[in-house]
Amino acid sequence: MPKRGYHHGNLKQALVDATLSLIESKGPQGFTLSEAAKAAGVTPAAVYRHFQGREDLIAECARQGYEIFADLMEYAYEKGRPSALSSFEATGRAYLAFARKYPGHYMAMFESGLSINANPELARVASRASGILEKAASDLSQHIPPEKRPPAAMFSAHIWALCHGVVELYTRGDPGARAPFPPEDLLESGIGIYLRGLGLIPQDS
Amino acid sequence: MPKRGYHHGNLKQALVDATLSLIESKGPQGFTLSEAAKAAGVTPAAVYRHFQGREDLIAECARQGYEIFADLMEYAYEKGRPSALSSFEATGRAYLAFARKYPGHYMAMFESGLSINANPELARVASRASGILEKAASDLSQHIPPEKRPPAAMFSAHIWALCHGVVELYTRGDPGARAPFPPEDLLESGIGIYLRGLGLIPQDS
C-alpha cells in the first residue's frame, strides 16, 4: 500500500478495507464516514471523490462481499460434484466458512440494513450467490420421489436460514453468547438431521 | 397516558415505549437518546432521572422483551402438553409469533449488540427464556432411543437457529428481501422435516 505523498494511489480500496474492519469491530452502524477516512489516512472530504457517502461506501463493501461469497459457494458446489449430496453439504459449510473468514463483509451484507434492491449492481451479485444454493438444492431434490418432493426453493431457504441462525447466534464473539457446541459441528449435525428427514440419507447412519 | 402538566406520571415506561417504536422503525443503532426523549414529549435531560443513558434504555427494552418472550414460550409449552412433540412444535411457533408481534423488543434483544452478561438481570431473564426451549427439547429427546439420542441442548440450538434465521431473512419487510414462502410455513415445514430426521415423526406423514 504505497501511501506516501499527496496522492494515495489506491484510496478507493483502502477506504473499503478500512470500512470493513470498522464494521467488524463496531458494527455497520457503529462508525462514521470520518472515522473510515481517518483510518485510511485521509481527510473526510476525500471520500467524496470515490463514493457518494456513507451508505454508498457500505454498499461497496457488501458488493465485494457478495462477489467473494458467490465465488466460494460456486467453488464448493463444483468441488462436491458429481454427488448432489456432497455438493449441497459443501455449500452449507462454505456459508459458515465465509461468515467466519470475512466477518466485515458478512455484516455489511446481512446486518447493515441496506436495501439490496436499491442498488441494481448489488441485487445482481446477491442473486448470483443465492442462485448457487438454489441450484444445489434443486440437484438434490431430483433424488426425492416426485410425489413427496418439496420445492427446491423451500429447502434451500431452510438451509439458508439455519446457516444464518447459526452464524448470528453462535458465531459472534459477544461476551455472553455461550456456544453450546462449535458452530461448525452444530451446522453439520443440523443439516445431517434435516437431510435424513428428507430421506436423502439413510435413517440409521 | 396522562401527559399534561409538569410531571409526566409514567415517564419511564413512556420512554421505553418510545424507544421500542424507534428501534422498530430505525434499528437499534439508528436513533438517539434525544429522539427518544422527544418522542416521549420530554427534554433529553429528563431521561437521566430514569436511566443511566442510551445503552441502559435499550437494555430495559430487551429485558421487558425477554420477560414477554419467556412468558409466551412457557404458555406455548404448557399448552402443548402432555405431548412432548406438540409442546416442542408450539414453542417454535411461539418464537416466530413473538418476533412478529414485538419487533422492537426482538431487535433490542437480538440485534442491538448489547452484551447480555454485562447486566445480571438481563442474563437471568434471558436464560429463563432459553431454558424453556431446552426443557421442551429435553422432554422430546426422551422419545429417541438412548443410543442414538443427540444431546437435547444440540437440537434445541438447531431449532433456535432455524427460528432466528427465518425471522432475520424472511420476516423483515426490507424492500428487496423477497420471501419465497410465508415465514410461518417455512418454519413449520422446516421443523417438520427436522423432526422426521430425528425419527420423531413417521417418515411417510
Place this chain on the structure above:
DNA sequence: TGTACATCAGTGAACGCGCGTTCACTGATGTAC
C-alpha cells in the same frame, strides 16, 4: 380543612464535540510536442 414543607420529576441553558458536506485550493502525475 388548611398550611408549611420536603420531595423529586422535569426544565432549559450551557458545554464541548464530532458529524456530514461544500468549496476554492494545491500539488502530484501524466502527456503532448
Place this chain on the structure above:
DNA sequence: TGTACATCAGTGAACGCGCGTTCACTGATGTAC
C-alpha cells in the same frame, strides 16, 4: 530530453447541526400537623 499544460486526487477551512451530559433551577405532588 525537456518543457508547458491539463487533469484530477486530496487538502483544509468553513458551515450549520444535533449529539450526550451537567447543572442550578422550578414547580407539581404528597404528607405532617
